[in-house]
Every structure is written in C-alpha cells, then in structure tokens.
Amino acid sequence: MPPFYLAEDAPHRRRAASGDDAAARPPPSAFAFPFQAHAGNPDPGMRIPGQPRRTSLESLAASYYERTDLDLPPPNAPFMGTAAAAPGSPATSSDSLPPSPSSTSLYKSSAGAAAALPRVSSTHSFRAPFLAPPSRPTSSLWSPPPPQAGATPGTPVGKAPHPSTRLTAPLTQSEKPWTAKRQPYTYRSYLLTLACIFLGAAGAAALCFFGYTSVPLLDESRLCSVLDESFSGGALDSNVWNTEIQLGGFGNGEFQITTDDPDNLFIANEQLYLHPSLTSDKVPNILDGNSYTVPRCTLAQTNKTACTATSNAQLGRVINPVMSARINTQGKKSIKYGKVSVRAKLPRGDWLWPAIWMLPEDTQKYGKWPMSGEIDILEARGNAPTYPRQGSNYVRSSLNYGPLPSLYRQLYGWQSQKRSSYDKGFHTYTLEWTERFIRMYVDKRITATLELDHLDTKGKNSKSGGFWSRGKFPKTAQNGSTEVVVENIWEKAGGGHNAPFDQPFYLIINLAAGGTSGWFPDDEGGKPWYDTSLTAMRDFTRDQDNWSKTWPESKDDRAFRIDSVKMWEVCR
Structure with missing residues (x-):
C-alpha cells in the first residue's frame, strides 16, 4: 500500500514522495484524522506485543496489513462503529452513533481514501472524542447518543450515582472523641436546664391559678x-x-x-x-x-x-x-x-x-x-x-x-x-x-x-x-x-x-x-x-x-x- 505519514513527518514525507503518486495524493494537513498526535489521543507509536516501537502510523499500518502471522483485530475505537473483520474471519458489528451527513465527504478527502486503504462501511463523522470538555471543539457535527429503548423522555443518559451509605452510617467511638471524657460542668448545665424548665412551668401555673382565683365571681348560691x-x-x-x-x-x-x-x-x-x-x-x-x-x-x-x-x-x-x-x-x-x-x-x-x-x-x-x-x-x-x-x-x-x-x-x-x-x-x-x-x-x-x-x-x-x-x-x-x-x-x-x-x-x-x-x-x-x-x-x-x-x-x-x-x- 502507499505509505502515509503523520503531520510531524512532513519534511521527510516530501523527500519520499515522487512521481504521479505524490501529485495525486493531497497533503496530510488537508484533513482531520482521528489519530493525529495531540494531547488526549492515544500514543500513535504505541507498542504492539512482539513488535518494536513504531514511530509513525505508516509503520503501524504496514505491519498490520503485511503480516499474516498476527491474529489481531483491526483498530476499533468506540467512536468507529462497526469493526473491520480480521483477514480470514467474519465481520462483526456493534451499535454505532447516529450518522453524520458530513462523514462521506470527510473520508473522501482523507489520506486513507487517497492511499486506497481497506475500510469497512462507517457512518461516523470524525471528531475529537478524547478532548477534555473545555477544549472540545464546538461543532454541529456531533449530537448526544439516542436514548435507550424503553427509556422515558427526559431521563438522563447513563447510570445515576449510587447514594452514599457513609452519611447515614452511625459514627464509631473512634470518630467521637468527645465521648471519651465528659466535658466539665456537664451535670451542672443539665441540672440548671431542668431547674429553669421546672421554675418556668411552676410560675406559669401560679400565674394562671392566681389570675383565675382573683377574678371576682357572683356566688350563684346566694341568688x-x-x-x-x-x-x-x-x-x-x-x-x-x-x-x-x-x-x-x-x-x-x-x-x-x-x-x-x-x-x-x-x-x-x-x-x-x-x-x-x-x-x-x-x-x-x-x-x-x-x-x-x-x-x-x-x-x-x-x-x-x-x-x-x-x-x-x-x-x-x-x-x-x-x-x-x-x-x-x-x-x-x-x-x-x-x-x-x-x-x-x-x-x-x-x-x-x-x-x-x-x-x-x-x-x-x-x-x-x-x-x-x-x-x-x-x-x-x-x-x-x-x-x-x-x-x-x-x-x-x-x-x-x-x-x-x-x-x-x-x-x-x-x-x-x-x-x-x-x-x-x-x-x-x-x-x-x-x-x-x-x-x-x-x-x-x-x-x-x-x-x-x-x-x-x-x-x-x-x-x-x-x-x-x-x-x-x-x-x-x-x-x-x-x-x-x-x-x-x-x-x-x-x-x-x-x-x-x-x-x-x-x-x-x-x-x-x-x-x-x-x-x-x-x-x-x-x-x-x-x-x-x-x-x-x-x-x-x-x-x-x-x-x-x-x-x-x-x-x-x-x-x-x-x-x-x-x-x-x-x-x-
């Protein structure tokens, strides 16, 4: 397959490109490829077991398609939808995100299309899925995933956080150090509070009693x-x-x-x-x-x-x-x-x-x-x-x-x-x-x-x-x-x-x-x-x-x- 390079390899790429292939292939900087190296994306030079560390996506792709002794599936990130079947094995499918009307045009203008890489059918639009929320680009190409079957409209997507059981659990003795030693004047405060309550109740009762008895009444028996x-x-x-x-x-x-x-x-x-x-x-x-x-x-x-x-x-x-x-x-x-x-x-x-x-x-x-x-x-x-x-x-x-x-x-x-x-x-x-x-x-x-x-x-x-x-x-x-x-x-x-x-x-x-x-x-x-x-x-x-x-x-x-x-x- 024709070689393709990361954006950082542009000087070396100009030296390798020649003839009609170089003229027909658009420059790599003309499209947004999901494995371009930037903060938050997986390391494109990640190590594959049994293989030396790759320094470019070209070596990774070449090693995958040229070798037949490795039983590895094709790259299948969650946002890529249906995974490509490995050579000699049936294709598998999984749930995919909603299609984007710009996905076809994005792929046609990509280096993968120019290099005639094998590609399974996909309806996804390319985006930066691993960016942190504040740095994620604002675009109308992405919409949240549809609600699951049977879900009530307005129900938040994903699982709700589990309620904390720590808040309602009783405190242990080690967590209550103030019980180890009684505070000074505790009994005095307790007894003083009870005394105030008793005196207040007694005073109210006395006020009601003397107020009632002090009201002059006509003796009905004398009428x-x-x-x-x-x-x-x-x-x-x-x-x-x-x-x-x-x-x-x-x-x-x-x-x-x-x-x-x-x-x-x-x-x-x-x-x-x-x-x-x-x-x-x-x-x-x-x-x-x-x-x-x-x-x-x-x-x-x-x-x-x-x-x-x-x-x-x-x-x-x-x-x-x-x-x-x-x-x-x-x-x-x-x-x-x-x-x-x-x-x-x-x-x-x-x-x-x-x-x-x-x-x-x-x-x-x-x-x-x-x-x-x-x-x-x-x-x-x-x-x-x-x-x-x-x-x-x-x-x-x-x-x-x-x-x-x-x-x-x-x-x-x-x-x-x-x-x-x-x-x-x-x-x-x-x-x-x-x-x-x-x-x-x-x-x-x-x-x-x-x-x-x-x-x-x-x-x-x-x-x-x-x-x-x-x-x-x-x-x-x-x-x-x-x-x-x-x-x-x-x-x-x-x-x-x-x-x-x-x-x-x-x-x-x-x-x-x-x-x-x-x-x-x-x-x-x-x-x-x-x-x-x-x-x-x-x-x-x-x-x-x-x-x-x-x-x-x-x-x-x-x-x-x-x-x-x-x-x-x-x-x-």
Missing part, C-alpha cells in the same frame, strides 16, 4: 329568683310588665310612637316581638295637614303633649313616622345587686335602636337623670355591618351618671363579630352586679362588654375612690346659664362607695327609631337629619322611601325578639 319570664302565655303578664304608650321621644328625641297595638307588640312562638311599622300605613298625611292622638296614652294625665302630634309643613312638624313598642318592670320587679339575663335576637333595618337597660326605682335620694344613674345592658343599631359607626355586628354596654344634667360621665364597652352580626340569631345578654364589681357580657363571661372591678370599699364614696373618683369631674361647670360648683352629691346624700349604683333598679326593653341624642352621629352612613336641626324628624320622614327599603318584610327579621328574661337578686 334569689325575682323574675323568670319565658313568654309561654298569649299575652304579657300585667303583674310583671308595664306598657309605655306615648310619642314624647323619651328624652332622646326619638322618632317613634310606642303603642300596645298587636302589630307592634305581640307574642308568637313563645317569644315577645317588638315590631316596628310605618305610621303612614295607618295614619294619612303625617307630613302635612293632620293631627293624631295616641290611643290609651300612658301620659295623658301628666304630659298631654306626649300623646298628640300635628303635622304642619310650614312649621316643619310631622307625626312620628314609626310605630314601635316599649315595656318595663317599674314598681313590680327590681333588684339591688344581683343578675339579669335576657336572651334576644336584634332587629335589622336602618336607624333602628334596640335596647335593654335599667333605671332606678326612686329618684328622690340622688335626683333625676343622670344623678341617679343608668345601666345599659345592651344597645345596638339595626344598620348593616357596613355602617361606619358600629352596625348590627356590634353590641354595646354602658353606665351613665353625673352630678348635673349637663355634666355626666359614660363608662362603656362593646363586643363585635367579624363574620356575622347579632341580628342573625339569638344571644344572651347578661348583667352581674355586686358591691365589688359590675360586669356585662354576651353569652359567656370571657366576652365581657364592660367590667368594673375593685371599687373603693374603704368607707363612703369619697374623692379617694368610687364612681366620683372615676368620673374626674371638674370643680365648676356650666349649668344652664350659670356656672356652679360641682359637688359630690352622692357623698352628701349618704351614698356608699359605689353610689349611685347602690339602689334598686328596674328593667326596660324597647325598640326606638332615630333620635337626636347622638346615638347616630351626624354625616355618617347617609344619615338624613342633623341632631341640632329643628326639623330633624321631618327630614327623617322625607327620607322614608330610602330607609324603609332596608327593613325586611319578614317580622322575624325586622322585630326585636325576646326569648326569655330572668332576674335574680342577692338574697338578704
């Missing part, structure tokens, strides 16, 4: 029943309840007429209904040109102006636009220190004002409101929860008292629901009242709306304690057109440390509409009237088409429903 009303009869018990019938506004400038009409006050399903209705459904011309006198008015002998109303558009007078109800236990059922529990469902509708509250039986000792005090167990608004000043998802409790009608204090608190409102179902509103504390709550004691504890019990109601001290009243105040000295009227009248809340109070349940006392703040929630306006009730009436739409048609949802009323007094 005597005063009233247990479940409304199982068809009408109100006249020995317990009084019905207030008038339209005087009750000191708050309220816009309703309270009646005993079956549409406004009735018992159904063993529940008491205080149901609001529109006056215009029964009385015509409530805005102008009519006069109305409340039937069976309870103030007919003492205050006739609270029994009759006349509508006059020019003067801004109207007949009260709403009819509702109000009942009390005055003169029949009252308590001094004890407990009141009312289970009720609040009404729904804009500007409705349900309330459960208490007033003193006798106002001669300390004087009229607010000097004798007021206990509000429950107050609420029928406006939707979107109302910006606490709608139907809020309930409120308060104490009101003061030495002058123009100077009084209000202690109050409230509870709210975030995902519901108190008009959705029945809740129990409770007052617990003793010499030591006053507590009002909804359903359970932990949901207290107002809680006053540790009242001054050292003698009389003086400047050092009691409700006088809580009020922080000024030394002087404006009473009407004159400035007067503010005196402790409760101490002067011989009251105790918790005066004026040291006397019998009776219960009131009512459903009001609107008012000018500030319960519905001006310019909030679309309020259609101003408290200081002389035509407040007329402005409220003119907006009737809007607020009446928020009142449900169902009496069960519109009415203030009372399921039960219970009163106890501390036994004497």
Whole structure:
C-alpha cells in the first residue's frame, strides 16, 4: 500500500514522495484524522506485543496489513462503529452513533481514501472524542447518543450515582472523641436546664391559678329568683310588665310612637316581638295637614303633649313616622345587686335602636337623670355591618351618671363579630352586679362588654375612690346659664362607695327609631337629619322611601325578639 505519514513527518514525507503518486495524493494537513498526535489521543507509536516501537502510523499500518502471522483485530475505537473483520474471519458489528451527513465527504478527502486503504462501511463523522470538555471543539457535527429503548423522555443518559451509605452510617467511638471524657460542668448545665424548665412551668401555673382565683365571681348560691319570664302565655303578664304608650321621644328625641297595638307588640312562638311599622300605613298625611292622638296614652294625665302630634309643613312638624313598642318592670320587679339575663335576637333595618337597660326605682335620694344613674345592658343599631359607626355586628354596654344634667360621665364597652352580626340569631345578654364589681357580657363571661372591678370599699364614696373618683369631674361647670360648683352629691346624700349604683333598679326593653341624642352621629352612613336641626324628624320622614327599603318584610327579621328574661337578686 502507499505509505502515509503523520503531520510531524512532513519534511521527510516530501523527500519520499515522487512521481504521479505524490501529485495525486493531497497533503496530510488537508484533513482531520482521528489519530493525529495531540494531547488526549492515544500514543500513535504505541507498542504492539512482539513488535518494536513504531514511530509513525505508516509503520503501524504496514505491519498490520503485511503480516499474516498476527491474529489481531483491526483498530476499533468506540467512536468507529462497526469493526473491520480480521483477514480470514467474519465481520462483526456493534451499535454505532447516529450518522453524520458530513462523514462521506470527510473520508473522501482523507489520506486513507487517497492511499486506497481497506475500510469497512462507517457512518461516523470524525471528531475529537478524547478532548477534555473545555477544549472540545464546538461543532454541529456531533449530537448526544439516542436514548435507550424503553427509556422515558427526559431521563438522563447513563447510570445515576449510587447514594452514599457513609452519611447515614452511625459514627464509631473512634470518630467521637468527645465521648471519651465528659466535658466539665456537664451535670451542672443539665441540672440548671431542668431547674429553669421546672421554675418556668411552676410560675406559669401560679400565674394562671392566681389570675383565675382573683377574678371576682357572683356566688350563684346566694341568688334569689325575682323574675323568670319565658313568654309561654298569649299575652304579657300585667303583674310583671308595664306598657309605655306615648310619642314624647323619651328624652332622646326619638322618632317613634310606642303603642300596645298587636302589630307592634305581640307574642308568637313563645317569644315577645317588638315590631316596628310605618305610621303612614295607618295614619294619612303625617307630613302635612293632620293631627293624631295616641290611643290609651300612658301620659295623658301628666304630659298631654306626649300623646298628640300635628303635622304642619310650614312649621316643619310631622307625626312620628314609626310605630314601635316599649315595656318595663317599674314598681313590680327590681333588684339591688344581683343578675339579669335576657336572651334576644336584634332587629335589622336602618336607624333602628334596640335596647335593654335599667333605671332606678326612686329618684328622690340622688335626683333625676343622670344623678341617679343608668345601666345599659345592651344597645345596638339595626344598620348593616357596613355602617361606619358600629352596625348590627356590634353590641354595646354602658353606665351613665353625673352630678348635673349637663355634666355626666359614660363608662362603656362593646363586643363585635367579624363574620356575622347579632341580628342573625339569638344571644344572651347578661348583667352581674355586686358591691365589688359590675360586669356585662354576651353569652359567656370571657366576652365581657364592660367590667368594673375593685371599687373603693374603704368607707363612703369619697374623692379617694368610687364612681366620683372615676368620673374626674371638674370643680365648676356650666349649668344652664350659670356656672356652679360641682359637688359630690352622692357623698352628701349618704351614698356608699359605689353610689349611685347602690339602689334598686328596674328593667326596660324597647325598640326606638332615630333620635337626636347622638346615638347616630351626624354625616355618617347617609344619615338624613342633623341632631341640632329643628326639623330633624321631618327630614327623617322625607327620607322614608330610602330607609324603609332596608327593613325586611319578614317580622322575624325586622322585630326585636325576646326569648326569655330572668332576674335574680342577692338574697338578704
């Protein structure tokens, strides 16, 4: 066969080449042969057993093809695909890499083709397979081998590394030298840690115990029943309840007429209904040109102006636009220190004002409101929860008292629901009242709306304690057109440390509409009237088409429903 040489033998090759062979054969540097000597390729002069070391690929090829006494297979690197069979033996085949469209042209331009070397069929493209990855030439002639048969697409080619078993193996004693000798103060640290844990647990237990026992509770065994009303009869018990019938506004400038009409006050399903209705459904011309006198008015002998109303558009007078109800236990059922529990469902509708509250039986000792005090167990608004000043998802409790009608204090608190409102179902509103504390709550004691504890019990109601001290009243105040000295009227009248809340109070349940006392703040929630306006009730009436739409048609949802009323007094 014609000789061929490595690139390093170019000077010697020029001397050996001659004649037509030299002219027809392209220079070896014109093609990339895989056995060219460079870093990473096998040594082309590798030693063959029984043969002297070769210095060129020409001697290697000549020795292989000319000798027949060697039973050696032809060169077959992994990237060469099918191996050439040795002389006299059948050809073998193996899996090959994907064909490259440039393999034929590369071979035709190679020195092997020019020298007419025997060559088996191959579809591989020549590349540098042994180069390190950073020095491997970037070429589109090579693509990764195809996935094996049955392999899932995306599965990495080759075997995954085996998980290490050394990481999970337990350490030997030789690998834990710190166990050979115990560190100093180990027992002290251990015991100190246990002591801290024990002291922390003991302190927490003591805090919980003394906190629980320090909460003043009403002794249920000392309570005597005063009233247990479940409304199982068809009408109100006249020995317990009084019905207030008038339209005087009750000191708050309220816009309703309270009646005993079956549409406004009735018992159904063993529940008491205080149901609001529109006056215009029964009385015509409530805005102008009519006069109305409340039937069976309870103030007919003492205050006739609270029994009759006349509508006059020019003067801004109207007949009260709403009819509702109000009942009390005055003169029949009252308590001094004890407990009141009312289970009720609040009404729904804009500007409705349900309330459960208490007033003193006798106002001669300390004087009229607010000097004798007021206990509000429950107050609420029928406006939707979107109302910006606490709608139907809020309930409120308060104490009101003061030495002058123009100077009084209000202690109050409230509870709210975030995902519901108190008009959705029945809740129990409770007052617990003793010499030591006053507590009002909804359903359970932990949901207290107002809680006053540790009242001054050292003698009389003086400047050092009691409700006088809580009020922080000024030394002087404006009473009407004159400035007067503010005196402790409760101490002067011989009251105790918790005066004026040291006397019998009776219960009131009512459903009001609107008012000018500030319960519905001006310019909030679309309020259609101003408290200081002389035509407040007329402005409220003119907006009737809007607020009446928020009142449900169902009496069960519109009415203030009372399921039960219970009163106890501390036994004497």
